[in-house]
Amino acid sequence: MPLLRLEHVTKRHGGFTAVNDVSLTIGKGELFALLGPSGCGKTTLLRLVAGFETPDQGRVLIDGEEVTEVPAHRRPVNMMFQSYALFPHMSVEKNIAFGLVQDGLPKKEIAARVADGLRLVQLEGLGARRPDRLSGGQRQRVALARALVKRPKLLLLDEPLAALDKRLREETGFELVHLQKTLGTTFLVVTHDQKEAMAMAGRIAVMRAGRIEQIGTAAEIYERPASRHVAEFVGEINLFDGEVVGPDEDRRKVATAAGVLDIGPRARFAPGAAIIVAVRPERVVLARTASGAIEANAFPGTIAEKAYLGDVTLYRVAIAAGLVLRAARPNTGPGDEMFEPGDSVVATFAPESCVVLRA
């Protein structure tokens, strides 16, 4: 049985539709991410699950029970807020104990669970401190412990890493995943950072303008984006608008502004169909002269810009018709061939590297 089920949920704020007919099912023990730009409705969706807002249409079910109209304080979910929302007038211990006190647990049990919670997030010995005497990373851990000691069926995390500095972010992300696996609690994470979502989540829902555009694993979303928006939002990509030209048995050719592209055997696209061809920069191969191994999809051009980023070097290649092709080359060692702005190159990519989207 799924743990969380949203059925055709719609939420409007005044005239603005924040969440538009969203249906979603999350299973027990999943680490699920809602990914999208700010204003796409992901936070509203999270607040609908938490119970801070009530949908205008649709139903919310948690563990098989309908909770659409149940207020936040009676739902078996807990939330870690983006701002952490620690109570400034209470010590760390009191903060963590707050939810347990509301449940009316005996004092001994509360003390034991608070101690467990502090150990879980490695904050032993800091229980007596006030939140304003903690670092950002420590506050994040207190917020996490406070939500987890209630042993919720579902933990909601609103931009859990956004307020941390960059170095701490990656480490904390891995810790969250580890914690989730250890506890087996279902996590629903909201983030605008595609790297964060891809690193942490088992499944990702990409949202845009109140709707879910695609649900899938990180690899599925990256390799086989379902729409132009998903392709552009998750990672860098080259897009070519074009039209399928034929006739050509099962292989397909696409006429684009950059020339005719070969996208390999893809029978489902009939000649005449308007499509978008998408190619990731790391699939673009750069060479000083045409190698001859790949005859199709070769674009002579000039290096316009170069950015050395350590692990990869990014190039922008000016090709025909004023178009710019992005290419990324991994840096593997001192012998790597580098191109400089102004160099003449040939950019190629294999037909199988192309992702085809409906226009």
Place this chain on the structure above:
Amino acid sequence: MRGAAPLPRAFVLCLGFLFLYAPIALVILYSFNASRLATVWGGWSLRWYGALLENEQLLASAATTAEAAVASATIATILGTLAAIALDRFARFRSRTLFAGMIYAPLVLPEVVMGLALLLLFVSLGLERGFVTLVVAHATLGLGFVTVIVRARLVGVDRTLEEAAADLGAGPVTTFCRITLPLIFPAVAAGFLLAMTLSLDDLVLASFTTGPGSTTLPMRIYSEVRLGVSPQVNAVSTLMIAFVWLSLAAAALLDRWRRSTRVP
């Protein structure tokens, strides 16, 4: 004024303070006057403070004033805090602007007008004027001030704290008592003190709304002064000044505490 010479600047400052505080200083000074004449200096004495203790009329008025101050400040604080919460935390309800305007009206309304309005109200309701009507009038006056102070503090209290409490299983009442109230408490206390001070030194509203047997201290002083300034009036005024100053100092200290417990 970096370029100004220090001496003229200090002189101007002294003139300013003289203008503000010389009358008050004179009242305090003459309250320790040994002479029977209120305006002639006859050496130091505490005799008028002693005489105060035997003036039962004056003592009764002081008691009435204190009781009315505490009662009206309590009512004003409770209602004013609730009004502040309604204005800041509730979803924009219809007639919110009208509600806010009515709450804040006593802040800008001339006291004479307000006193007259309350008098007409009490008369048309058939209420006998006395202690109760006095308390109602003063609570009305203080309410707006409490609302202003508490609302300013509420704006600074992050709403997600209340959401977090709800998320952790606390109902609305628990959330208010354990999260919201502790965080706005300094403002609530400051509002109480201000409402009390307003009630203590009000003459106009009291003249309109109180009745025989519930004469307040300011009214008593005012009527005695009309017959000639008695040294006892100086003494009782000094005590009132001391009390009001202490209250204001307490309010200022609370305000400083409020800032130091600011929500991060």
